[in-house]
Amino acid sequence: MPIFDTLRSMMIAVVLIFVSSLDAAEYALIADNLIDGRSNQSLKNKAVLIKDHKISAVVNVNDIPKKITKINLAGTTLMPGMINAHEHPLLYKNDYQNGHLQASSAYKALIGLSTLQGLLEAGWTTIRVMGDGDVYYANQDIRKVIDNDIFLGPRLTGAGHYISITGGGGDINFMSPEQPVIADGLIADGPDEIRKAIRQEIKYGSDWIKIMVTGAFMSVGDNPKNVAFSPEELSAAIEEASRHNIPVAAHAHATEGVNQAIIAGARSIEHGSYLDERSIDLMVDHGTFYVPTIYVGDYYANSGKLLAQSKNDDFYLSFRDDWLKMIGKAYRAGVKIAVGSDLCGYAVEPHVCAREFATLIEAGLTPMDAIKAGTIVGAELLQWDDKVGSIEAGKLADIIAVKGDPLADISKLERPVFVMKNGKIIINKLDNYSALTP
Numbered sequence: 355m356p357i358f359d360t361l362r363s364m365m366i367a368v369v370l371i372f373v374s375s376l377d378a379a380e381y382a383l384i385a386d387n388l389i390d391g392r393s394n395q396s397l398k399n400k401a402v403l404i405k406d407h408k409i410s411a412v413v414n415v416n417d418i419p420k421k422i423t424k425i426n427l428a429g430t431t432l433m434p435g436m437i438n439a440h441e442h443p444l445l446y447k448n449d450y451q452n453g454h455l456q457a458s459s460a461y462k463a464l465i466g467l468s469t470l471q472g473l474l475e476a477g478w479t480t481i482r483v484m485g486d487g488d489v490y491y492a493n494q495d496i497r498k499v500i501d502n503d504i505f506l507g508p509r510l511t512g513a514g515h516y517i518s519i520t521g522g523g524g525d526i527n528f529m530s531p532e533q534p535v536i537a538d539g540l541i542a543d544g545p546d547e548i549r550k551a552i553r554q555e556i557k558y559g560s561d562w563i564k565i566m567v568t569g570a571f572m573s574v575g576d577n578p579k580n581v582a583f584s585p586e587e588l589s590a591a592i593e594e595a596s597r598h599n600i601p602v603a604a605h606a607h608a609t610e611g612v613n614q615a616i617i618a619g620a621r622s623i624e625h626g627s628y629l630d631e632r633s634i635d636l637m638v639d640h641g642t643f644y645v646p647t648i649y650v651g652d653y654y655a656n657s658g659k660l661l662a663q664s665k666n667d668d669f670y671l672s673f674r675d676d677w678l679k680m681i682g683k684a685y686r687a688g689v690k691i692a693v694g695s696d697l698c699g700y701a702v703e704p705h706v707c708a709r710e711f712a713t714l715i716e717a718g719l720t721p722m723d724a725i726k727a728g729t730i731v732g733a734e735l736l737q738w739d740d741k742v743g744s745i746e747a748g749k750l751a752d753i754i755a756v757k758g759d760p761l762a763d764i765s766k767l768e769r770p771v772f773v774m775k776n777g778k779i780i781i782n783k784l785d786n787y788s789a790l791t792p
């Protein structure tokens with residue numbers, strides 16, 4: 355209707371004028387320490403200059419140009435905005451496979467936007483969506499309204515759905531055969547259906563393909579120790595995605611599934627709970643990224659918060675120690691490890707996502723390398739390291755500040771006091787400012 359269209363255009367114009375007017379300023383951010391995402395130590399007496407959405411320079415405090423607006427963040431450490439390489443923003447209940455059946459795509463889009471804004475306030479400026487519980491493509495729509503400056507939110511990339519076999523981790527396996535429910539995942543069997551599923555994902559805006567190579571922990575009626583897709587299906591998936599220049603993320607727990615996915619050419623292995631020595635060698639040889647998503651298991655173990663929780667507890671607690679040792683081995687062998695939380699949907703407070711850093715340190719990463727796993731290595735995984743992931747001249751100004759020294763206390767990453775995305779201040783708790791909840 356013309357009247358509605360006119361009103362809508364006016365509203366969008368007002369929002370755009372408001373957003374752009376806040377972006378025009380030039381800033382110098384001054385904190386006690388700077389972790390730039392590249393150096394192995396934090397740097398002192400540095401200021402980060404911001405102009406036109408970008409970092410224009412990193413200078414000594416004495417060299418800050420006179421006329422520039424100074425933002426004093428004394429008592430804090432500046433670092434790159436955090437990158438979460440594994441998230442499902444639309445999940446709004448712990449019981450995600452039932453919740454999926456009870457809400458429209460529109461409802462999930464609104465819930466997902468709220469979730470993502472919470473994550474942005476918690477310092478996650480970039481998020482890779484690893485498929486989600488929605489029949490349509492709500493995350494791709496959320497991405498559009500963020501990219502077009504209609505709403506604030508993190509940078510998004512990722513897959514609309516997880517592609518699963520019939521009866522696999524992305525299927526609904528607890529209904530009677532008479533109930534024709536649409537699964538949370540995209541179900542595809544055989545190379546032809548997989549190719550079609552991938553083409554559909556790309557058509558509607560996915561810039562990653564997510565495949566459920568093995569069963570999952572948190573779905574009902576499948577087994578994470580089983581390999582779901584055959585080698586033919588797996589190579590068809592990667593060959594199809596590669597022809598469109600789209601990377602594949604492989605959800606894989608079972609050893610054989612991990613190894614087959616690496617050999618087939620997946621860009622990242624998600625979880626990898628039963629990886630072995632060969633998996634580590636293969637990841638090094640193929641340059642595969644590894645996103646272990648450890649803390650989600652700790653969060654749910656014995657909590658009784660999840661429908662399929664008893665399955666998760668039995669498996670998870672039996673292998674956690676061995677798994678962390680293998681993650682440490684993978685790290686020392688040179689595997690590129692990235693941070694993914696796999697946890698922070700609407701039902702979970704956003705700050706807990708950053709507990710993944712502590713589990714990586716427990717597995718053997720140094721605090722600085724854990725921070726790099728959630729910044730520059732995540733950016734390399736996304737092939738966005740030319741624009742985000744470090745504090746360097748020319749990069750987009752995605753920057754956070756945390757109180758004190760996160761290298762001494764990694765839990766500081768849970769509650770940043772300052773968040774900037776694309777040169778725009780999202781929150782500044784030292785100044786009681788929030789662009790999201792004014």
Ligand SMILES: [Zn+2]
Nearest residue numbers: 440442484696
């Ligand atoms: Zn996941």
